[in-house]
Amino acid sequence: MSTALDFMLAARRSEMQGLQALALTCQLVSEISRLVHALQRERGFSNMYLGGQAERYRQPLDELSATSSACAERVRKAFNRMDIEHGCGADKARLFTRVAFVLHGLDALPAVRRRVRAQQISAQDATRSFTRLIAGLLAVVFEAADTAVDPRVTRALVAMFNFMQGKELAGQERxxxxxxxxxGYFDQTQRDKLAYLEDAQRRCFDTFIEFADPDSKRHWLTLCSEELVGEIARLRQVAARTNEQSQVQAAMGELWFELTSQRIDSMKQVEDDLADKLQLMCEHSTSQAKADLDSQRRLLKRLNSLDDEANTPAARLYNVQATELDPLPGERLGNHVQRSVLEVLHEQTVRLQQLHDELENARRSLSERKTIERAKGVLMTQQGLSEEEAFRALQSAAMERSQKLCDVAQTILNYDALLKTPVTRPGPR
Amino acid sequence: MSTALDFMLAARRSEMQGLQALALTCQLVSEISRLVHALQRERGFSNMYLGGQAERYRQPLDELSATSSACAERVRKAFNRMDIEHGCGADKARLFTRVAFVLHGLDALPAVRRRVRAQQISAQDATRSFTRLIAGLLAVVFEAADTAVDPRVTRALVAMFNFMQGKELAGQERxxxxxxxxxGYFDQTQRDKLAYLEDAQRRCFDTFIEFADPDSKRHWLTLCSEELVGEIARLRQVAARTNEQSQVQAAMGELWFELTSQRIDSMKQVEDDLADKLQLMCEHSTSQAKADLDSQRRLLKRLNSLDDEANTPAARLYNVQATELDPLPGERLGNHVQRSVLEVLHEQTVRLQQLHDELENARRSLSERKTIERAKGVLMTQQGLSEEEAFRALQSAAMERSQKLCDVAQTILNYDALLKTPVTRPGPR
Structure with a gap:
């Protein structure tokens, strides 16, 4: 039969397993960050290649594809290190489903590349393939942040996720x-899309700033004051003024590509820093947690040192615990151990509760984002709106009612749920 | 290397493991319900025994102790069936810590019984030992409800937990x-405590009614209209009017014990029904989930049936998936399978998200209760209030500000957190 001590140690082991999974998660997020960056570059160059610059972009494109493939291999290896045998519950099921989606996308990539080289695919369709895969990779980071067990690491993952998302929106804008x-010009849909992407980037980086460590925040704010940012802003204004009647030179395309690529590359520096810090933080949290949990190991040692007086540690524990209410002479040590057991149990309960509260706080921003994204999805499906129109609709509804964006989004989801047949399965009677 | 299919199956396995754990949880909750009832009876009879009725209550008390021990053995066995090797993360750590606390309490029980028999313990201290153990058992049910993976079962567990808690408060009142x-009389502290227990019972049963299935709700409301309830209410009024100057006959004690015991025994019937329904519901959810997941099994079968055309299933999957963008003649079937993979992935994502939302709703009442309990704890420690005074303070603060009880409680916790040094560990730099 399992004893109180077995369960105390099991609780400790669960926490340690959670932290070890966290170390894997942090590695995975680093690898995903590299792969996303490589895919963004490959997407950009594929666009240039399909945009009539095949000669000039063939070789760099091949190099970029090779880089992406190498990064993808590392991500696959990181996926492989996940414990897929013992993932329990719906959280893990969500994460694994996201991973399956990514692997599926990676498997399809060679075919996309062949069709790009043969110019058998439009720039739009090629972009869509890369964008879908990148979105899948970001969804893995999102679920990883949502299932991490350490509040500090969760905050760092929330910052990282928002930064990656902002960078991806910059890539789509590029x-x-x-x-x-x-x-030579942008039509209304494209101009709307550009305005939306600019706005959405700003929101991502705002959330990043809220959750990032001071150094990364400072690094990012320095980059935001660079001359480059002003030049890109001027090109955005040019783009917004174009239409079929008032066109610009095609060469602007290359200038835009150069400038936005520079900007995205400098974003990558911030992201690399974030990934390195995440790794450090994770190691630090793990070793700190090991130290925190030493009191239990010491307790176990003390209990074991009494072993020569009894047959089994379980019998010993039983005796020792009985002393609280039934003190026998000469069992002072036992009494002392007894108090330790209760103290450790109490400390552990309080600590786990505090962890839980801090985690909830860090995760709130993720859940707000999820609510907004899903409400957007409902508006897009039900009212046939584009992503940017759906977001505008949410925004103006929030303004009119002076409500928070995510409260309006929640109202929409609640209403949508009302309209649908309940998912709850019919009961046994 | 793990493939997309491996991860899809891993997601499926995670869900099934979650549901299997749920079946164990439902069994455990049934066993705990029996043990709690036995301990409540043993506590009541121990009180009568220590209250000067030793002769008359010795034999029934011994029988009740034997029943409790048998129930405890079954609870230990249910604990033993938990997978303590692979519980990952802080949720499991919380549950295991609660279990350790209970095992520790069970180990101490024989000593309590010896001291009761020898009349070496006050009725108050004996009551406290039993009450602490029962609170520990209820905490296990609470954590079990909080970590269950099926919304319907979670609702049933929330109903069950509140009913058990209400019944325990009735036991304390007894x-x-x-x-x-x-x-012969009640002092001010006791009268306050009785008023608090009556109030707290009402709140528990209100929440029970909110979450219970219609049959159980009806069953309970029928019991509430029984004559017995009126008689107990009259005795409560008698108790509230007593004081040192105006006493009643000691024989009222036995009448009160008889009536409240009858009432608690009839509560046990509702609870037994709840436990049976929980079991059925759990079996139903598991078999339903198995059926829901059949589409994936069919997919796997179809992929396997293509095996003779390729070397490995992984190579096959790769080929099949590539067809989306690179259709080759004669790969129609592959194309079909390809769509299925994406469909299954999409359905799974949507389903997991809906599960998540419903779970959040069912868990909200648990988290509100936890917030209120913790705010009460803060007021008790910081202002030296009793449990009932702390609750009154929360109540009147909520009334004054027309806020919800749990919002006031949250404000108190936030303020308390502000006063304390942050738990967040210092970073690597």
């Missing part, structure tokens, strides 16, 4: 900019 | 009533 400038 | 009536 892609649309390239095709618009090469065509 | 114990205080017995000692007060035997003494």
């Amino acid at each position: 892609a649309i900019g390239v095709s618009g400038f090469i065509a | 114990a205080i009533g017995v000692s007060g009536f035997i003494a």
Whole structure:
């Protein structure tokens, strides 16, 4: 039969397993960050290649594809290190489903590349393939942040996720900019999309600033004051003024591509820093937790040192614990151990509760984002709106009612749930 | 290397493991319900025994102790069936810590019984030992409800937990009533405590009614209209009017004990029904989930049936998936399978998200209760209030500000957290 001590040690082991999984998660997020960056570059160059610059971009594109493949291999290896045998519950099921989606996308990548080289795919479709895969990779980071067990690491993962998302939106903006400038002008849909992407980037980086460590925040704010940012802003204004009647030179496309690529590369520096810090933080949390849990190990040692007086540690524990209410002469040590057991149990309960509270706080921003994304999805499906129109609709509803964006989003989801048949399964009677 | 399919199956396995753990949890909760009832009876009879009725209550008390021990053995066995090797993360750590606390309490029980028999313990201290153990058992049910993975089962567990808690408060009321009536009167502290217990019971049963299935709710409301309830209410009024100057006959103690015991025994019927329904519901959810997940099994089968055309299933999957963008003649079937993979992935994502939302809703009442309990704890420690005074303070603060009880409680916790040094560990730099 398992004893109180077995369960105390099991609780400790659960926590340690959670932290070890966290170390793997942090590594995985670093690898994903590299792969996303490589795919973003490959997407950009594929666009240039398909935009009539095949000669010039063939070799760099091949190199970028090779880099992406190497990064993808590392991500696959990181996936492989996940414990898929003993993941219990719906949280893990969500994460694994996201991973399956990514692996599925990676498997399809060679075919996309062949069709790009053969120019058998439009720039738009190629972009869509890369964008879908990147979105899948970001979803893995999101679920990883949502299932991490350490509040500090969770905050860092929330910062990282938002930064990666902001950078990806910058990448999408680069892609649309390239095709618009090469065509000479932007139509209404493209101009709306550009405005939306600019706005959405700002929100991501705002959340990043809220959750990032001071150094990364400072690093990012320095980058935001660079001349480059002003130049990109001027090109955005140019793009917004174009239409079929008032076009610009196709060469603007290359300038836009150069500038936005520089900007994205400098974002990558911040992201690399974030990944390194995440790794350090994770190691630190793990070793700190090991130290925190030493009191239990000491307790176990003390109990074991009494072993020569009894047959089994279980019998010993039983005796020792009985002393609280039934003190026998000469069992002073036992009495002392007894108090330790209760103290350790109490400390552990309080500590786990505090961990839980801090985690809830860090995760709130993730859950707000999820609510907003899903409400957008409902508006897009039900009202046939585009992503940017759906977001605008949410925004103006929030303004009108002076409510928070995520409260309006929640109202929409609640209403949507009302309209649908309940998912709850019919009961046994 | 793990494939997309491996991860899809891992997600499926995680869900099934979660549901299997749920079946164990439901069994455990049934066993705990039996043990709690036995301990409540043993506590009541120990009180009568220590209250000067040793002769008359010795034999029934010994029988009740034997029943409790048998129930405890079954609870230990249920604990033993838990997978303590692979419990990952802080949730499991919380549950295991609660279990350790209970095992520790069970180990101490024989000594309590010896001291009761030898009349070497006050009725108050004996009551406290039993009450602490029962609180520990209820905490296990609470954590079990909080970590269950099925929304319907979670709702049933929330109903069950609140009912058990209400019944336990009725048991505590019985114990205080017995000692007060035997003494002939209740002092101010005891009268406050009785008023608090009556109020707290009402809140528990209100939450029970909110979450219970219609049958159990009806069953309970029928019991609430029984004559017995009126008689107990009259005795409560008698108790509230007593004081040192105006006493009642000690024989009232036995009447009170009889009536409240009858009431608690009829509560046990509702609880037994709840436990049976929980079991059924759990079996139903598990088999339903197995059916839901059949589409994946069918997919796997279809992929396997293509095995003779390729070397490994992984290579096959790769080929099949590549067809989305690179269709080759004669790969129609592959194309079909390809769509299925994405469909299954999409359905799974949507389903897991809906599960998550429903779970959040069912868990909200648990988290509100936890917030209120913890705020009460803060007020008790910091302002030296009793449990009932702390609750009154929360109540009147909520009334004054027209806020919800749990919002006021949250404000108190936030303020308390502000005063304390942050738990967050210092970073690597």
